[in-house]
Each structure stands twice: as structure tokens, then as C-alpha cells.
Amino acid sequence: MSIAVEGSLMAFTYKDLRIASKNFSEILGSGAFGSVFKGVLPDSTLIAMKKLEGTTQGEKQFRAEVSTIGTIHHVNLVRLRGFCSEGNKRLLVYDYMENRSLNSHLFRNDESKVPLDWKTRYNIVLGTARGLAYLHEECRYRIIHCDIKPENILLDADFVPKVADFGLAKLLGREFSRVLTTMRGTRGYLAPEWISGVAVTAKADVYSYGMMLFEIISGRRNSQRGDGKIDYFPTWAATEIASGENVLAILDKQLEGNADTEELTRTFRAACWCIQDDEVHRPTMGQVVQILEGFLEARPPPIPRSLQLIMEGEETYIST
Structure with a gap:
């Protein structure tokens, strides 16, 4: 899996995430902003990836905004691990939470x-x-x-x-x-x-x-x-x-x-x-x-x- 590093975040290809999620086969949930899928990285790390819907931002702007969010860290905030910005596809990759949602x-x-x-x-x-x-x-x-x-x-x-x-x-x-x-x-x-x-x-x-x-x-x-x-x-x-x-x-x-x-x-x-x-x-x-x-x-x-x-x-x- 080829991963480019941008700040503390990983930039994934769409192919990377499609493979990690077995073609987005396991959905964890969905909301106003898109659906969330479970995935596994090559090192066996579990991730949750959100496919954003309705955003038409250019890749450069999207990367800039994501890297801003990627600098925000707190024990009570879900950590953003990386993202995908490829063509019209926009995904955010987070740590997987074992006990799901409240x-x-x-x-x-x-x-x-x-x-x-x-x-x-x-x-x-x-x-x-x-x-x-x-x-x-x-x-x-x-x-x-x-x-x-x-x-x-x-x-x-x-x-x-x-x-x-x-x-x-x-x-x-x-x-x-x-x-x-x-x-x-x-x-x-x-x-x-x-x-x-x-x-x-x-x-x-x-x-x-x-x-x-x-x-x-x-x-x-x-x-x-x-x-x-x-x-x-x-x-x-x-x-x-x-x-x-x-x-x-x-x-x-x-x-x-x-x-x-x-x-x-x-x-x-x-x-x-x-x-x-x-x-x-x-x-x-x-x-x-x-x-x-x-x-x-x-x-x-x-x-x-x-x-x-x-x-x-x-x-x-x-x-x-």
C-alpha cells in the first residue's frame, strides 16, 4: 500500500481504501454527510472510513482543510488518521471505535x-x-x-x-x-x-x-x-x-x-x-x-x- 505523508496524516489512494474495506462491504452507519465503513490496514489496524457526499471542493482546498483538522487532538475527540482526495472522491479515515456509538x-x-x-x-x-x-x-x-x-x-x-x-x-x-x-x-x-x-x-x-x-x-x-x-x-x-x-x-x-x-x-x-x-x-x-x-x-x-x-x-x- 503506497501512503504519502502529509503532516501527521496519511494520504490514501481510493484503491487503498477499497481494498482495506473489501469494496466497502461492511457499513457501520450513515448520516447527513455520508456513510461510514469498516476497514483493515495491511498492518491489521482497524479503521473507519467516511465517504463524504455533497462536497465539491477541489483537491488542494480539501487537503488544506483536512490537514487543519488533523492538527486537533484531544482524548475525547476521534482521531483523524488520514484521507483520500482523488478525482471527485473524498474520504476521511479515523481510528475504529470498538464499542461503536453511544x-x-x-x-x-x-x-x-x-x-x-x-x-x-x-x-x-x-x-x-x-x-x-x-x-x-x-x-x-x-x-x-x-x-x-x-x-x-x-x-x-x-x-x-x-x-x-x-x-x-x-x-x-x-x-x-x-x-x-x-x-x-x-x-x-x-x-x-x-x-x-x-x-x-x-x-x-x-x-x-x-x-x-x-x-x-x-x-x-x-x-x-x-x-x-x-x-x-x-x-x-x-x-x-x-x-x-x-x-x-x-x-x-x-x-x-x-x-x-x-x-x-x-x-x-x-x-x-x-x-x-x-x-x-x-x-x-x-x-x-x-x-x-x-x-x-x-x-x-x-x-x-x-x-x-x-x-x-x-x-x-x-x-x-
Whole structure:
């Protein structure tokens, strides 16, 4: 396999990756930006390769953007190993994550799989926050992720969380707005200002992260349909806590109450502050890390107006 070195990244040929993936035969997942396939390098290293769709950047520009992303390193970010830019083909090559994505553990199809215990969930919550804080506040090239959800949090062999796809917003540049169009109105993670078409800031990631926290706590999707109506977990959780109920009431029932109540309370309060309607009232990801670590006290948050509307039967906010 001929591999040219560009900075710390490897430049693969399309043939290299086609062979490594056995002609892209094992798909790991797909999303708005393309599909991900499993591969094996000649030295037996496992990789995950994402075939990008919808990017028309020239090879020189693509290489420049990729090499920028390749300089960003953090224990809670998936490491970019290399890329392919050949003709109209654009692929990114990452480390393979043995435990796949967070959503495959939270929303399990296989009931024989053991649910994630609270300590593992809390470490995922904290590690993800640290990775996002690094992207927003610490790395040389500040990056807004724009697509935080359980599918984009990958877990290594030790269940250490790795934020994935963190470079795609930067990589796709102006074309990203086209991708966003297909995401608008999706029930789940988009901040109110994003849905209304306002230019987004890092606080949009904070909102998405908060929505994801509810799912990590509960082990279920925030929105579920039943009896002809939408069952929306954040509203139920907010009212439960507001009425003075035990915080363990909102915990995934499969954990049977086995959780550190202080950590659970901090996580829940962080989630509620993160999903405030006005981005000014949301914490930064750096502040979220401090809240979760117990260095910054979060007072009980107000119930966001959008959640109050849902409680009153105004379900249009979360409808597609």
C-alpha cells in the first residue's frame, strides 16, 4: 500500500481504501454527510472510513482543510488518521471505535446486552463535555460541531467517549448550510435559534448536548409516540423535579436506582440549563465541565418556555 505523508496524516489512494474495506462491504452507519465503513490496514489496524457526499471542493482546498483538522487532538475527540482526495472522491479515515456509538447502547435493539451503568454514563457525559469545551474554547481553530447527538459520540474499548465528525462543519464550509436544510425541523437536538434560521454560535452545540443528556439519563429517546400523541421526556423530567420528586425518578429504570444522586442532580441541572431557549442563559461547555465536576454550583434551572408550551399541549415545537 503506497501512503504519502502529509503532516501527521496519511494520504490514501481510493484503491487503498477499497481494498482495506473489501469494496466497502461492511457499513457501520450513515448520516447527513455520508456513510461510514469498516476497514483493515495491511498492518491489521482497524479503521473507519467516511465517504463524504455533497462536497465539491477541489483537491488542494480539501487537503488544506483536512490537514487543519488533523492538527486537533484531544482524548475525547476521534482521531483523524488520514484521507483520500482523488478525482471527485473524498474520504476521511479515523481510528475504529470498538464499542461503536453511544446510541447503540442507550437505545438497544438487543435486550440481552447489559445497559450502561451510571458510572459509565457519567464518564461519557463528562468526557463529551470536555471534548466540546476543547473544540469551542481551547483548540487553535475554534470549531462548532453542529450535530451533537448520541450517534456522533463513539466509544472506545474502555468506553471512553470520543466526539466524532467534529471537523465536518468546518470542512464543508458554505456547503454546510445546504446540509442543514435537510436537518431543520428534525425532532430532537436543534436549538430554537437554528430552527428559526438565525446564525448559530457554539451555544447551539450546548443546546444539543443538553438534549442528549436527557437521553443518557433516561436511556430512551426524548420523543416517543404512543396512543396517538407525542411523549416528550424533558417536559416530564422537568415537572417531576420541579414538584420536588426524587431525582432518581427520572433515571433509566433498568439501572434500578443505582446511581450517585449528586452526580445525577448535577447532570440533570446541567441539561436544563443547556436547553434554555435564549442562548444567553445557557452555560458555555467549559462551565458545563465545571458543573459536572462539582467546582461550579448550578442553581435549580427555570423550565424553558418551549417546554412549558409543550406541557400546555403546544406540540408544534417538536413536530417535524
